Amino acid sequence: MLNISNLSKTYLPEKKEALKNIHLQIQKGEFTALLGQNGAGKTTLINILAGNVLKTAGMVTIGGYNLDTHALETKRIIGIVPQETGYDSTFPVYETLKKQSGYFGMRHNGATIDELLEALYLTEKRNSNIRELSGGMKKRFLIAKALVHRPKILVLDEPTAGVDIEMRHTLYDFLLRLHQEGTTIILTTHYIEEAEKLCDRVVIIDSGRIIADEPKTQLMENFSREVTVEFQFDFELELADMAFLNMYHPQIEEKTRLQLRVPKKDLPKVVHMIAQKNMAFVDLGIEKPKLEDIYLSLIHR
Numbered sequence: 001m002l003n004i005s006n007l008s009k010t011y012l013p014e015k016k017e018a019l020k021n022i023h024l025q026i027q028k029g030e031f032t033a034l035l036g037q038n039g040a041g042k043t044t045l046i047n048i049l050a051g052n053v054l055k056t057a058g059m060v061t062i063g064g065y066n067l068d069t070h071a072l073e074t075k076r077i078i079g080i081v082p083q084e085t086g087y088d089s090t091f092p093v094y095e096t097l098k099k100q101s102g103y104f105g106m107r108h109n110g111a112t113i114d115e116l117l118e119a120l121y122l123t124e125k126r127n128s129n130i131r132e133l134s135g136g137m138k139k140r141f142l143i144a145k146a147l148v149h150r151p152k153i154l155v156l157d158e159p160t161a162g163v164d165i166e167m168r169h170t171l172y173d174f175l176l177r178l179h180q181e182g183t184t185i186i187l188t189t190h191y192i193e194e195a196e197k198l199c200d201r202v203v204i205i206d207s208g209r210i211i212a213d214e215p216k217t218q219l220m221e222n223f224s225r226e227v228t229v230e231f232q233f234d235f236e237l238e239l240a241d242m243a244f245l246n247m248y249h250p251q252i253e254e255k256t257r258l259q260l261r262v263p264k265k266d267l268p269k270v271v272h273m274i275a276q277k278n279m280a281f282v283d284l285g286i287e288k289p290k291l292e293d294i295y296l297s298l299i300h301r
């Protein structure tokens with residue numbers, strides 16, 4: 001669906017290398033998170049796909065069309081939701097979406113626009129000037145604008161930044177529905193829980209390079225070889241009595257909870273070691289690392 005090879009971008013005149021030899025293949029129907037710190041190169045990549053920034057080297061095909069030779073065709077396949085909310089216009093919402101449809105030769109898609117306005121909670125604002133929308137409404141308007149031509153791929157550059165929590169969850173539901181209906185989605189975000197909740201693949205960019213690209217479950221699996229295990233007892237514990245567990249870094253919380261860091265393969269052994277000491281626990285919890293921990297450990301590696 002999207003094929004990026006040897007993609008590089010150097011901004012002149014400072015010769016800032018924003019992307020360094022990027023390779024990325026996105027299959028139809030994937031929901032991919034593109035993560036990276038400020039300045040990692042995410043927006044540059046999206047702007048290249050949108051045709052707003054010229055690449056320095058490499059090849060991009062979108063839905064089989066080469067971006068260099070078939071720019072117009074690529075625009076029909078992809079919908080881009082830009083990061084900035086500086087989008088300003090004195091035109092009304094509905095009229096702008098209608099005009100946007102016109103660019104793609106879609107003249108009778110009033111029903112699609114109505115549906116989008118409804119799903120994005122903008123129906124009441126259909127006749128308002130875009131300038132009068134709040135930041136969060138503008139974001140939703142930009143999503144509608146990217147979708148009026150029913151693109152097969154939707155790319156969103158931090159769609160939920162500055163959007164309140166309730167509306168963020170509404171957007172998650174909207175994106176999940178869109179994905180279920182077959183749209184391929186690429187999402188950049190700084191909210192790791194967003195990637196965790198929505199995406200099935202995680203690509204991490206650092207200083208213009210892809211440093212991780214894996215199915216989310218695989219990435220988490222690779223990093224979750226060690227888990228935190230917490231045993232709850234109904235009597236008070238002494239750290240000195242836990243020396244037999246020293247290799248698992250024992251810690252006592254609120255006198256009755258014992259926390260250990262245990263490689264997964266040692267879990268049965270640890271339970272056995274505790275049972276052998278006649279320490280009957282009343283509850284047991286296992287905490288796997290979160291995507292956030294994995295992300296931080298990768299970019300600081």
Ligand SMILES: Nc1ncnc2c1ncn2[C@@H]1O[C@H](COP(=O)(O)OP(=O)(O)OP(=O)(O)O)[C@@H](O)[C@H]1O
Pocket residue numbers: 011012014016017018036037038039040041042043044045
């Ligand atoms: N027009 C430009 N001219 C020169 N340098 C630029 C330009 N646009 C971006 N850069 C630089 O390229 C690098 C990548 O920037 P980019 O905006 O792609 O990062 P990002 O990952 O989207 O960051 P953020 O999370 O802050 O949006 C940064 O060092 C940035 O300063």
